[in-house]
Each structure stands twice: as C-alpha cells, then as structure tokens.
Amino acid sequence: MSSLPGAPAGSTAEPHSESPHSDSPHSENPQSGPARHTAVLRLADGDEVGVALRLLPAGEPVEGPGGSVLVPAANIPQGHKLALADIAAGDRVHKYGQVIGQATTPITAGDHVHSHNLAMAEAGQDIEFGTARFQPPAPDGPRPVFQGYRRRNGRAGTRNYIGILTSVNCSASTARMIADQFRGPVLDAFPNIDGVMALTHSSGCGLVAGSEGAEILFRTLSGYSHHPNFAGLLVVGLGCEMLQADRLIDAEISAELVERLVIQESGGVRASVRAGVEAVRRMLPVLNECRREPIDVSELVLGMNCGGSDGYSGITANPALGVASDRLVGWGGTSVLAETPEVFGAEHLLAARAVTRTVGERLLDRLGWWQEYALRGGGSLDNNPSPGNKAGGLTTILEKSLGAVAKAGRAELTDVIGYADRIRGPGLVFMDTPGYDPVSVTGIVAGGATVVCFTTGRGSVLGCRPVPSIKLGTNTELYRRMAEDIDINCGEIIDGGTDLQEMGERIFHRILATASGRQTVSEELELGEDEFVPWQLGAVT
Structure with missing residues (x-):
C-alpha cells in the first residue's frame, strides 16, 4: 500500500471488496479508482474501522482485511464506519492511522461504528515541530497564468x-x-x-x-x-x-x-x-x-474551507483539494487553511510541518484559546461535528479534523495568522477562524483570498462574493441530487472514474479558469452577500 496524498502522514488506503484485485484510489500513481464492487475502504494499516462505499445491508457478507468475511449486524449507511476487527470497550479506535475516539462498548467485527459505541478520547499525540517539512517542487512545463485584473496598488484581482x-x-x-x-x-x-x-x-x-x-x-x-x-x-x-x-x-x-x-x-x-x-x-x-491581463499563477491566493462534511470528505474532495493546493504552492502561490476548531486532534500533523517552532507554537496557542473559549460558553470542541456531519458518518471532532486537514496537502506550514489578518505568502498559511462556514470564509476573504474552494458532502450552498467559490462535492449521490449547486464531483474518485492526482489536477485547472473569469454555480445564483458574516467577539455595551 502507498501513501495517501494530502492525508495524514503514514496513511494508506486499502479497499476490501468482492473483487480482490480492485485498485486503491489513494496510491500515488493509481491507474484507476476502486473496482465498482468495492464495498469497504480501509485508509491505513492497523485501522480498526473501514468506510462503507455503499449501503451495506444487514446480513450481507462483505470482504474484509486479508480476505476475512464481515457480516453487518445492522444496515451501515454509505460513508459510515464498520468494524474490521473486534474492539474491546475502552480501546482507542483508529482511522487514517490516527486516533478518532474510544469504544464505549464491546464492538464486533462487522458492527456499525458510530455515536452509539464510539466517543471522544484524548488522542495523546506527541507534538514535534518541523519534522515533516515538505516544499512542493515547481512542476515541469511552462508557468501557468490566469487572466486577472491588475489594480493600482499592484495587487491582482480575479473579479471586477x-x-x-x-x-x-x-x-x-x-x-x-x-x-x-x-x-x-x-x-x-x-x-x-x-x-x-x-x-x-x-x-x-x-x-x-x-x-x-x-x-x-x-x-x-x-x-x-x-x-x-x-x-x-x-x-x-x-x-x-x-x-x-x-x-x-x-x-x-x-x-x-x-x-x-x-x-x-x-x-x-x-x-x-x-x-x-x-x-x-x-x-x-x-x-x-478595466480589462483582464495575463498574471503569473504565483499571485493567486486560494482560500480553502469545508462545510456539511461527511464520511467521504477526508477521502475524496479534501485530499484532492490538497493536491491542487500543493500544485499552487509549488508554483509560488499561496493557500490558506482555516477553521481552528476543526483541526483539533490533527494539530500534531500541522505542527510537524511548521517551518519554525514559533509558527507551530502559534497554532497550539490558538487551539488552547479555543478550548478555553468553548468552556466559557458551556461546551467543548467536541460539540462539533454537527448533526449533519454525524448523519454523513462523522462521529468525533478527531475524525472530522483528520479529514479536514487533508485540504492542506503536504506543503510545509509557513505562517499562522489571526482572523482577517492580511495573508502574506507564498506557501501554506493557517488563519485562525471559527468553524462556522460564513464566518470562516468571511475572514479568509478579508485576508485577501482571491479564489475559494469549498468542499461539501451534505450540500452546502455558500457563496462569498466578491470572490468566486468553487464547490467540490465529496460523493456522486450528492452531485446527482444537487448538480446545479456543485462545480466538481469528487465522488468520481470512489466511483473509479479517476484518482486523487487526476482530480487534484482538474481542481487546479478549474481554479485557474475561475480566476480568469469562468463563473461558478454560486456566482450564477449571485450568492455571497448574505454570507458576509464578520466574527462577533467580545462585549456589546
């Protein structure tokens, strides 16, 4: 098995299906996605759970790791988790090769694993700074350009x-x-x-x-x-x-x-x-x-956000966006990851990519602030995922965060900035924002993002004018149901029509086309004014 592009370091993907020769959708250079009969996807060696790639009816045998046969005791919805092995009560449970929670009851291989038997746990991850730095190389070929607007102060815009x-x-x-x-x-x-x-x-x-x-x-x-x-x-x-x-x-x-x-x-x-x-x-x-003119790709600022996430978010749209982000950073551009409460549990992965200890510690400081902020409000960071996230198969914030950070690809983390602070690239930048989509995206746009990619598994319809928002759907069922609201169907990765690398390239080229004037579906509907929601913080007198 090979590394999962854009996912937590060390992750792998191993599909288990009625077809024992199906290919992994996550190999570095896969020739195809998983075979159409693939039923369960294991994301890393040692994971006790896999992801259902279709509805798994109760009593219908499916092939598990090493040719084992799993028989679901109850219906397991698409995108949800099933146990690949027996799990004792109190044991930590892994997905992506990382801790996503703790079993609250004994779990038998084939069982549905979700809120009824899995709860939040201390991940217990060691924090290391700068041990996994990677600078994406500039790809071969001519430098890309987009057709943008050169403003009087020298900055480059994508809309007028x-x-x-x-x-x-x-x-x-x-x-x-x-x-x-x-x-x-x-x-x-x-x-x-x-x-x-x-x-x-x-x-x-x-x-x-x-x-x-x-x-x-x-x-x-x-x-x-x-x-x-x-x-x-x-x-x-x-x-x-x-x-x-x-x-x-x-x-x-x-x-x-x-x-x-x-x-x-x-x-x-x-x-x-x-x-x-x-x-x-x-x-x-x-x-x-005002007229568009050719501008080098390095002047693009890409904002990344996810909303209405599901069990496929960390498998399709998010890591595919991570491939596109790495491509942009490789050309000298800037990508922005945000939503601080939604990296809780995955902060060790970003800290290991920090260019300096100071950058990594700024991220940890913001997470500490958020934990105190949530406590003051009578909650905790595990109040997230939302009901919609859970309906889509996500159980704990640890699981959600591991999928969310996949948007950031593999590039080293160059800076951590405050909400609505000016984004200064190049490279991968983290902005401290809430997880609430309109507030988060408002901060990213205020910082200077000129294109936004927004991944969704449940069907978010957010726009963010004056910046175009490219919607990336995580699954084909969503795309078919809301085709007029989704720009790219990343569910093709699971369907077997493409792989992560190819989808990431498609997203990158759509970013260039959108920056050059191609309208997104949310722009066609003129969405984005009501989604301007500055973060309100502090006393009102």
Whole structure:
C-alpha cells in the first residue's frame, strides 16, 4: 500500500471488496479508482474501522482485511464506519492511522461504528515541530497564468465588482437600497462589471473601542475595503458610530474609484440613497474599461474551507483539494487553511510541518484559546461535528479534523495568522477562524483570498462574493441530487472514474479558469452577500 496524498502522514488506503484485485484510489500513481464492487475502504494499516462505499445491508457478507468475511449486524449507511476487527470497550479506535475516539462498548467485527459505541478520547499525540517539512517542487512545463485584473496598488484581482461597504448596521438598509437599483438588466451595458453588491453586517457600534471584538471587526471591514476584487468602492456610514467610515479608506486601497457617504451628512436615508446611486452610476463607465491581463499563477491566493462534511470528505474532495493546493504552492502561490476548531486532534500533523517552532507554537496557542473559549460558553470542541456531519458518518471532532486537514496537502506550514489578518505568502498559511462556514470564509476573504474552494458532502450552498467559490462535492449521490449547486464531483474518485492526482489536477485547472473569469454555480445564483458574516467577539455595551 502507498501513501495517501494530502492525508495524514503514514496513511494508506486499502479497499476490501468482492473483487480482490480492485485498485486503491489513494496510491500515488493509481491507474484507476476502486473496482465498482468495492464495498469497504480501509485508509491505513492497523485501522480498526473501514468506510462503507455503499449501503451495506444487514446480513450481507462483505470482504474484509486479508480476505476475512464481515457480516453487518445492522444496515451501515454509505460513508459510515464498520468494524474490521473486534474492539474491546475502552480501546482507542483508529482511522487514517490516527486516533478518532474510544469504544464505549464491546464492538464486533462487522458492527456499525458510530455515536452509539464510539466517543471522544484524548488522542495523546506527541507534538514535534518541523519534522515533516515538505516544499512542493515547481512542476515541469511552462508557468501557468490566469487572466486577472491588475489594480493600482499592484495587487491582482480575479473579479471586477463595485462594493458598497457599511461601517455600521445602521447604514445597512441604505446600502441595500443603493445596490438594489443595479440588479438585473441595468448592468447589461457594462459587461466588464461583475456586479454591484452591498456588504452589510449587524455591528459597528456598541463595541468597546480598542477591544478584541472591535479590532476584529475593523480588520474584517478594512480587508474587504482593500480587496483587489473591488474595482470601485462606496463606503456608507451613519455618522455617529464607533467605527467611522473614514477609517476604512486610505491610500493603499486597491479600488480604482472610492467614494464615501455619511447618512447624517447627506440629509437622511432617501437623500443618501439618491446620492449613492449617482455615485455608482459615475463609476460604471469608468470601471467598465478595466480589462483582464495575463498574471503569473504565483499571485493567486486560494482560500480553502469545508462545510456539511461527511464520511467521504477526508477521502475524496479534501485530499484532492490538497493536491491542487500543493500544485499552487509549488508554483509560488499561496493557500490558506482555516477553521481552528476543526483541526483539533490533527494539530500534531500541522505542527510537524511548521517551518519554525514559533509558527507551530502559534497554532497550539490558538487551539488552547479555543478550548478555553468553548468552556466559557458551556461546551467543548467536541460539540462539533454537527448533526449533519454525524448523519454523513462523522462521529468525533478527531475524525472530522483528520479529514479536514487533508485540504492542506503536504506543503510545509509557513505562517499562522489571526482572523482577517492580511495573508502574506507564498506557501501554506493557517488563519485562525471559527468553524462556522460564513464566518470562516468571511475572514479568509478579508485576508485577501482571491479564489475559494469549498468542499461539501451534505450540500452546502455558500457563496462569498466578491470572490468566486468553487464547490467540490465529496460523493456522486450528492452531485446527482444537487448538480446545479456543485462545480466538481469528487465522488468520481470512489466511483473509479479517476484518482486523487487526476482530480487534484482538474481542481487546479478549474481554479485557474475561475480566476480568469469562468463563473461558478454560486456566482450564477449571485450568492455571497448574505454570507458576509464578520466574527462577533467580545462585549456589546
């Protein structure tokens, strides 16, 4: 058996099926995926559980490790785990070659392994810094380029939006009314404008000035005001708020045209809407002259997130995205992993890839903060996975995290940064964000991601304008059910139509095409304004 690209170090994949000669979908250079009759996938030598690749009916024999025969005592849903060997109560259980929990009752080979007999356990992993560093080499061949927008401050954008950014919730309705005047065919005369969008939120006042919560909100809004996917920017404030509109405007903004509008100075809501509409109208003919030009792939910033994960996430979409991420990093680009609560239990794998001890310790410090934060709220980090995750086969946060970090490929970890901090590559960067998808992606975009890849097994429909979001489905059943909401079906890896390396290459080329203007399914639906959700932290007075 051979290494699982993008998965925890040392992981392997061994399918067990009615066809003893089926190929592994996870070998480094597989010729095909598992045979169509494959029923159970073992991800590493020594794993006590395997993953059901289809519904396993109760009483139907399936082939297990070494030719053993397993007979499920109950129906085992697709993507869920079954025991490959007898497990005693109290024993640690492994998947991906890593601890995912502890058996709460005796488990017999063939049993369904899930919340009824598996619980959280201390992983007990040793932390080492920098012992598994790997720098993906630049692939052979000409350097890729994408067709992007070169902004006045030198940054590279992938879209050409006009943004209406609010400094406070009190200006949200005004911003929406301005943006609503530019829906539908009104923009047909300006084909190079991707849209006019309002970014509204529920804060901006009532926060303690200088507090952590106030600074996070400022970083988030400032990050969007400076984003290179905005060709034009209108900042709308009320006038008496804590976070003044003028703080979001400075000489480093990427946008070609910038205007401010303060409701209390402009004569109220109606007058401000009229003034805002006129401001946008003035921008349209000028910004429609912006043109795409070839830009080196190294200037791409890829944000990675997962939501609605299932038992296939760590087998198909996440490691395939890891292959694409490594390809981008190999070319000198930047990839961003996030969702700190969802690396809990897999932090030792990332620490071993840290370029310095300081970088690794910053990751551990953030995890420590999250554990205390969860306790203050009366919970723990194992409150995650969600009910949907569990329905998809994920039992503990340890299991979910091991699949989630596969998005990061194998590249060394170059930096750990705070929520909405400016992403400075090249290389693989970790951003501290919550696991809640819209909040996490909002931080990633604020940091400067210009393309997002979002993996889902249950069917998340999140968009994140002004940045395109490429949806990667983990399984073919999901793709067939929600084909209009998924860009790429990574379930083909399990179906046997492709392998991880080929799928990773496909994702990489889709990233380039999307950066060059190809619309994603979420963009076609104009999703992404309501998913602008800055992280709210701290006291509100």
